Amino acid sequence: xxxxxxxxxxxxxxxxxxxxxxxxxxxxxxxxxxxxxxxxxxxxxxxxxxxxxxxxxxxxxxxxxxxxxxxxxxxxxxxxxxxxxxxxxxxxxxxxxxxxxxxxxxxxxxxxxxx
Amino acid sequence: xxxxxxxxxxxxxxxxxxxxxxxxxxxxxxxxxxxxxxxxxxxxxxxxxxxxxxxxxxxxxxxxxxxxxxxxxxxxxxxxxxxxxxxxxxxxxxxxxxxxxxxxxxxxxx
Numbered sequence: 001x002x003x004x005x006x007x008x009x010x011x012x013x014x015x016x017x018x019x020x021x022x023x024x025x026x027x028x029x030x031x032x033x034x035x036x037x038x039x040x041x042x043x044x045x046x047x048x049x050x051x052x053x054x055x056x057x058x059x060x061x062x063x064x065x066x067x068x069x070x071x072x073x074x075x076x077x078x079x080x081x082x083x084x085x086x087x088x089x090x091x092x093x094x095x096x097x098x099x100x101x102x103x104x105x106x107x108x109x110x111x112x113x114x115x
Numbered sequence: 116x117x118x119x120x121x122x123x124x125x126x127x128x129x130x131x132x133x134x135x136x137x138x139x140x141x142x143x144x145x146x147x148x149x150x151x152x153x154x155x156x157x158x159x160x161x162x163x164x165x166x167x168x169x170x171x172x173x174x175x176x177x178x179x180x181x182x183x184x185x186x187x188x189x190x191x192x193x194x195x196x197x198x199x200x201x202x203x204x205x206x207x208x209x210x211x212x213x214x215x216x217x218x219x220x221x222x223x224x225x
Contacts, residue, residue, distance in 0.1 A: 004158075033212065033213075035213075035215075042215045042216060042217055042218070043153075043159065043202075043213075043215040044215075045212040045213065045214065048211060048212055056211065056212070059212065091158050091159070093158070093159075103161045103164075104159075104161065104213060105161065106158030106159045106160070107158050108157060108158050109157075109158050
């Protein structure tokens with residue numbers, strides 16, 4: 001079946017502009033996660049949605065970052081007034097939370113470059 | 116979640132078994148050991164997980180010591196396509212974020 005998809009695959013923007021990154025999770029998955037990976041760095045958790053519960057926003061680096069999940073499916077990560085240090089690959093993952101394993105399945109990522 | 120320690124890099128000859136160690140000496144009783152890998156320019160891929168028993172699937176085997184303070188991921192017949200960064204993660208099974216360390220960069224060579 002279809003995996004997690006993300007769009008766009010690449011995004012180049014100018015410093016100060018806003019960007020929106022989209023994630024389509026696996027159908028039926030109730031949990032959705034955003035991570036980012038800066039050049040040469042490890043994967044860093046950003047935010048986690050689980051069903052109708054309040055999201056875990058503990059990983060968002062600043063108030064310029066926000067995310068929403070509409071209808072329990074598609075999610076959008078928004079970065080306002082982008083800075084050069086926001087350049088990274090932004091990864092989305094989803095999991096079913098029905099199985100005991102709670103395996104997270106990752107999308108291919110969006111590579112964001114802020115000039 | 117408990118922290119893990121992995122060697123930064125390892126080499127393996129193609130066709131041989133790759134044994135990737137992980138130390139997690141502060142693991143709690145309800146925490147599982149998960150392994151993911153990330154092939155260059157791709158998102159992380161789930162490999163296997165376990166609590167205390169050894170586990171095997173089509174990708175790999177996971178050997179967890181009796182005291183659960185360390186584990187080894189075994190790729191029985193490594194191929195060039197197994198070249199990736201391998202992450203050992205310890206977490207409970209209640210969901211939530213994965214905390215990735217630096218992982219082990221495995222290079223499989225002809």
